[in-house]
Amino acid sequence: xxxxxxxxxxxxxxxxxxxxxxxxxxxxxxxxxxxxxxxxxxxxxxxxxxxxxxxxxxxxxxxxxxxxxxxxxxxxxxxxxxxxxxxxxxxxxxxxxxxxxxxxxxxxxxxxxxxxxxxxxxxxxxx
Amino acid sequence: xxxxxxxxxxxxxxxxxxxxxxxxxxxxxxxxxxxxxxxxxxxxxxxxxxxxxxxxxxxxxxxxxxxxxxxxxxxxxxxxxxxxxxxxxxxxxxxxxxxxxxxxxxxxxxxxxxxxxxxxxxxxxxxxxxxxxxxxxxxxxxxxxxxxxxxxxxxxxxxxxxxxxxxxxxxxxxxxxxxxxxxx
Numbered sequence: 001x002x003x004x005x006x007x008x009x010x011x012x013x014x015x016x017x018x019x020x021x022x023x024x025x026x027x028x029x030x031x032x033x034x035x036x037x038x039x040x041x042x043x044x045x046x047x048x049x050x051x052x053x054x055x056x057x058x059x060x061x062x063x064x065x066x067x068x069x070x071x072x073x074x075x076x077x078x079x080x081x082x083x084x085x086x087x088x089x090x091x092x093x094x095x096x097x098x099x100x101x102x103x104x105x106x107x108x109x110x111x112x113x114x115x116x117x118x119x120x121x122x123x124x125x126x127x
Numbered sequence: 128x129x130x131x132x133x134x135x136x137x138x139x140x141x142x143x144x145x146x147x148x149x150x151x152x153x154x155x156x157x158x159x160x161x162x163x164x165x166x167x168x169x170x171x172x173x174x175x176x177x178x179x180x181x182x183x184x185x186x187x188x189x190x191x192x193x194x195x196x197x198x199x200x201x202x203x204x205x206x207x208x209x210x211x212x213x214x215x216x217x218x219x220x221x222x223x224x225x226x227x228x229x230x231x232x233x234x235x236x237x238x239x240x241x242x243x244x245x246x247x248x249x250x251x252x253x254x255x256x257x258x259x260x261x262x263x264x265x266x267x268x269x270x271x272x273x274x275x276x277x278x279x280x281x282x283x284x285x286x287x288x289x290x291x292x293x294x295x296x297x298x299x300x301x302x303x304x305x306x307x308x309x310x311x
Contacts (some may be wrong), residue, residue: 045275046256054278057273084292093289118282120263 021126022098026105026119029055034063051126052095054118061113068092071107089115101125135163143181162216 037062259271
């Protein structure tokens with residue numbers, strides 16, 4: 001019985017390794033928690049195999065800091081990271097690879113509490 | 128062996144006991160001897176022959192051991208069955224949890240990841256999926272598409288800006304390399 005159990009668990013593990021979703025921390029922010037938040041505009045858009053998800057935040061510093069914290073957790077997995085600040089605001093850009101597809105993620109903080117965040121890639125990158 | 132109804136002399140009984148101890152009786156004959164030894168006339172050890180008493184003690188001992196062995200085998204079988212059922216139930220629960228986690232992709236906060244709620248089959252015919260929440264309410268498809276397009280434009284502008292920044296950084300690095308090329 002123990003052997004059978006081990007085989008089953010290994011089999012499930014192997015199944016999960018092939019074509020598994022990236023499970024990025026930033027992705028988890030799109031579980032619907034901000035749908036009823038009047039300060040956040042949530043967008044999910046799929047067209048021609050391109051999968052886009054984004055937030056437009058107006059006057060909610062807490063949400064911005066939550067997004068930053070999630071991005072920080074994903075930093076280790078990113079293949080490219082860019083941070084820039086100028087008069088228009090701060091820019092954080094990250095890129096990931098999953099299922100051999102590139103995932104782009106970015107956060108623009110225009111002013112404290114106001115910003116724009118997105119994550120976008122081919123659908124196959126998230127499956 | 129003679130029938131138990133027949134009258135056995137003490138000498139014959141003694142011979143049978145010797146045969147029993149030498150393991151020369153069949154199982155059936157042993158049982159018959161056991162039956163004969165249950166005779167009340169042979170119950171008093173003082174009245175009996177010593178070999179008969181020895182055989183009786185051996186038979187009682189064997190019976191006890193047989194009973195013990197039988198009981199322990201039954202217990203072992205019961206335990207194996209319980210353990211098998213327990214492992215089976217544990218396996219079923221583990222498989223159920225793992226498969227449901229794989230299916231629903233539950234995140235660490237206990238939410239079901241939103242991506243799983245999207246019916247991907249809707250995209251196959253080239254249709255567009257668009258869902259937008261603004262001011263705490265879900266917008267209709269027309270409004271949602273308008274906002275989604277604005278977002279895509281904004282994302283494009285963001286990526287162009289990042290590309291520009293990265294190019295500038297590369298140029299700076301190249302410039303620095305050129306300046307410091309001849310330096311020791």
